[in-house]
Amino acid sequence: MILIVAEYSGGKLAKSTLEMVTAARQTGREGPVTVLVLGQNVAGVATEAAAVADQVLVADSAALSTYNAETWAAAAAQIAQEGEAHTVIVGGSRSGREYAPRVAVKLDAPYLEDVISLSGSGEGLQAQRYTYLARVTETVEAQGPVIVVSAKPGSFAAAAPAAQPGEQYDVDLELPESRVSVTGRNVEKSSRVALAEADIIVTGGRGVGNAENFGKYVEPLADNLGAGVGATRAVVDAGWRPYAEQVGQTGKTVQPGAYIALGVSGAVQHLSGMGKSKYIVAINKDAEAPIFKVADYGIVGDVNEIVPALIEASKR
Amino acid sequence: MKILTLIRQVPDAEARVRLSGNAVDLDGTTVVMDGMDEYGVEEALRLRESGAGVEEIVALAIGPKRNEDALRTALAMGADRAVHVETDERLDAVSLSQVVAQLAQTEQTDLILVGGQEADWDSQALGAATAERLGWPQLTWTNELKLDGDKLTGRHDVDEGNESFEASLPAVVTTQQGLNEPRYPTLPNIMKAKKKELRKDDLATYGAQSRVKFVGAEIQTRARLNKIIDGKDPQAAAAQLIDLLRNEAKVIK
Ligand SMILES: Cc1cc2nc3c(=O)[nH]c(=O)nc-3n(C[C@H](O)[C@H](O)[C@H](O)COP(=O)(O)OP(=O)(O)OC[C@H]3O[C@@H](n4cnc5c(N)ncnc54)[C@H](O)[C@@H]3O)c2cc1C
Ligand SMILES: Nc1ncnc2c1ncn2[C@@H]1O[C@H](COP(=O)(O)O)[C@@H](O)[C@H]1O
Numbered sequence: 363m364i365l366i367v368a369e370y371s372g373g374k375l376a377k378s379t380l381e382m383v384t385a386a387r388q389t390g391r392e393g394p395v396t397v398l399v400l401g402q403n404v405a406g407v408a409t410e411a412a413a414v415a416d417q418v419l420v421a422d423s424a425a426l427s428t429y430n431a432e433t434w435a436a437a438a439a440q441i442a443q444e445g446e447a448h449t450v451i452v453g454g455s456r457s458g459r460e461y462a463p464r465v466a467v468k469l470d471a472p473y474l475e476d477v478i479s480l481s482g483s484g485e486g487l488q489a490q491r492y493t494y495l496a497r498v499t500e501t502v503e504a505q506g507p508v509i510v511v512s513a514k515p516g517s518f519a520a521a522a523p524a525a526q527p528g529e530q531y532d533v534d535l536e537l538p539e540s541r542v543s544v545t546g547r548n549v550e551k552s553s554r555v556a557l558a559e560a561d562i563i564v565t566g567g568r569g570v571g572n573a574e575n576f577g578k579y580v581e582p583l584a585d586n587l588g589a590g591v592g593a594t595r596a597v598v599d600a601g602w603r604p605y606a607e608q609v610g611q612t613g614k615t616v617q618p619g620a621y622i623a624l625g626v627s628g629a630v631q632h633l634s635g636m637g638k639s640k641y642i643v644a645i646n647k648d649a650e651a652p653i654f655k656v657a658d659y660g661i662v663g664d665v666n667e668i669v670p671a672l673i674e675a676s677k678r
Numbered sequence: 679m680k681i682l683t684l685i686r687q688v689p690d691a692e693a694r695v696r697l698s699g700n701a702v703d704l705d706g707t708t709v710v711m712d713g714m715d716e717y718g719v720e721e722a723l724r725l726r727e728s729g730a731g732v733e734e735i736v737a738l739a740i741g742p743k744r745n746e747d748a749l750r751t752a753l754a755m756g757a758d759r760a761v762h763v764e765t766d767e768r769l770d771a772v773s774l775s776q777v778v779a780q781l782a783q784t785e786q787t788d789l790i791l792v793g794g795q796e797a798d799w800d801s802q803a804l805g806a807a808t809a810e811r812l813g814w815p816q817l818t819w820t821n822e823l824k825l826d827g828d829k830l831t832g833r834h835d836v837d838e839g840n841e842s843f844e845a846s847l848p849a850v851v852t853t854q855q856g857l858n859e860p861r862y863p864t865l866p867n868i869m870k871a872k873k874k875e876l877r878k879d880d881l882a883t884y885g886a887q888s889r890v891k892f893v894g895a896e897i898q899t900r901a902r903l904n905k906i907i908d909g910k911d912p913q914a915a916a917a918q919l920i921d922l923l924r925n926e927a928k929v930i931k
Contacts, residue, residue, distance in 0.1 A: 498896070
């Protein structure tokens with residue numbers, strides 16, 4: 363079977379899980395596409411997953427109430443072994459990429475990380491992935507009775523519901539005790555459209571000037587366009603915006619239909635997170651800013667003058 | 679308490695990446711110690727300076743001969759000695775973790791500091807894979823770290839926001855920007871580093887082989903429209919841009 367570990371947030375199945383189902387089907391490898399749901403009170407998530415998968419395994423227990431790398435890895439590896447999975451697909455989120463290598467070691471399997479395409483090739487899998495800060499696209503290949511893959515969010519189409527929902531089965535797991543205790547949590551979830559799922563993103567950089575100006579320029583423009591809000595590292599480090607909104611090498615990777623960068627210079631580390639967007643739009647007062655080199659549309663001008671005009675012009 | 683800090687050499691962020699055949703060719707490209715690893719070396723030094731009972735800081739690189747330069751930089755920053763597992767072969771991160779885990783055992787390491795993500799292969803796997811092989815906990819994307827006896831406390835980034843944590847050594851910690859401000863090696867320390875031990879190991883003794891085959895590489899540049907409007911008249915420029923997005927690109931309603 364092909365085992366997919368579900369990603370979800372706030373009790374809703376994440377789009378990345380639907381993308382992993384597509385990735386699984388693209389391999390053309392045999393066996394049911396099986397989604398494993400780990401957590402507590404996840405019946406709703408399991409039902410959503412059943413709409414797209416051949417079968418769903420549900421491990422609903424208090425021990426899984428919060429994500430932990432060691433527990434998640436143990437759970438995924440155990441099910442992969444019992445179900446004789448030849449392919450295990452994990453989400454390319456920060457947490458997915460944190461426990462997937464552990465799964466690979468547990469299964470003594472090769473690991474294809476953060477793939478943007480996936481196909482079956484004989485006894486194995488072939489995939490593409492970005493390297494060198496997303497400037498190079500590499501093709502990688504692995505063989506073996508079981509291969510672990512993490513799928514880059516936004517790289518595969520979301521699977522549509524199947525004619526028949528898959529069967530759901532409850533599973534019991536033997537889980538290790540977590541050795542890391544969490545003593546505090548600071549959830550920084552953007553209240554807007556999740557970046558990974560947004561069709562349009564309006565990102566503010568240091569050129570926006572200050573935190574208040576995000577409320578004056580970035581948010582209203584995003585509201586008019588139904589867009590998500592992003593930020594550069596410089597802005598996050600300055601404390602103007604939450605880390606959850608950071609786009610780039612050490613933030614999120616996004617690929618929206620339109621990426622609108624306000625006062626963003628376009629450093630390679632930022633470009634590596636948004637350079638694959640369909641259209642890139644830049645507003646910057648410096649005509650030489652590197653962001654213009656990758657922009658489809660742009661205005662050379664001051665954020666303080668251009669953005670209010672954009673907010674006005676985008677009203678409908 | 680011994681710390682192993684991992685060093686990887688990557689192209690300078692501004693350097694142009696070239697291909698030769700079906701792989702990236704770094705000949706003639708400026709290479710530097712990965713910024714993520716500078717945070718690791720710096721953090722090891724700070725832990726020592728904070729009185730956390732650090733006996734030794736060992737820097738480790740696995741890779742081609744040129745890695746010596748990155749290891750010398752780590753020694754000049756203040757690491758005590760270096761181990762270089764020299765090879766021209768490219769190993770995937772999970773296979774590399776076999777080497778790191780074995781070394782951590784022979785070196786009796788208590789804490790391994792690894793970069794959160796490399797700037798070349800863009801992998802995030804080495805820390806977690808090493809931790810799994812050793813049966814240790816891992817803390818990824820750490821931006822604050824304290825050590826008291828064998829108790830680690832700190833803060834690290836998670837999918838949405840960050841968490842404060844507590845764990846015990848031995849452990850693997852992956853670093854990232856914000857953890858600290860790495861020091862520059864001073865000239866006297868650069869001189870001293872030349873005399874520090876840099877041991878060479880043979881990859882064959884670790885029995886690690888790549889499980890991933892690197893088949894090809896391509897540089898895909900997307901042709902961009904580059905329609906840049908002069909913003910002297912903000913209203914006109916804004917109206918023109920919105921019109922282009924609506925009617926040409928058709929990305930907004
Ligand atoms: C290991 C590492 C990881 C990193 N990861 C990330 C990452 O994930 N994401 C990320 O974004 N960065 C990352 N960075 C940082 C990156 O190198 C840049 O420093 C950062 O992206 C710059 O942010 P910025 O564009 O907001 O600021 P700046 O580079 O300061 O650019 C501000 C821009 O605004 C323009 N401007 C100023 N005032 C105005 C105005 N009034 N009107 C119009 N334009 C104006 C300026 O011309 C300039 O181009 C990373 C760096 C390292 C070393
Ligand atoms: N060949 C290597 N030699 C030493 N350290 C490495 C090597 N490869 C990766 N690392 C370390 O692992 C970090 C992240 O690598 P990875 O997990 O492979 O992305 C790097 O920043 C280094 O700290």
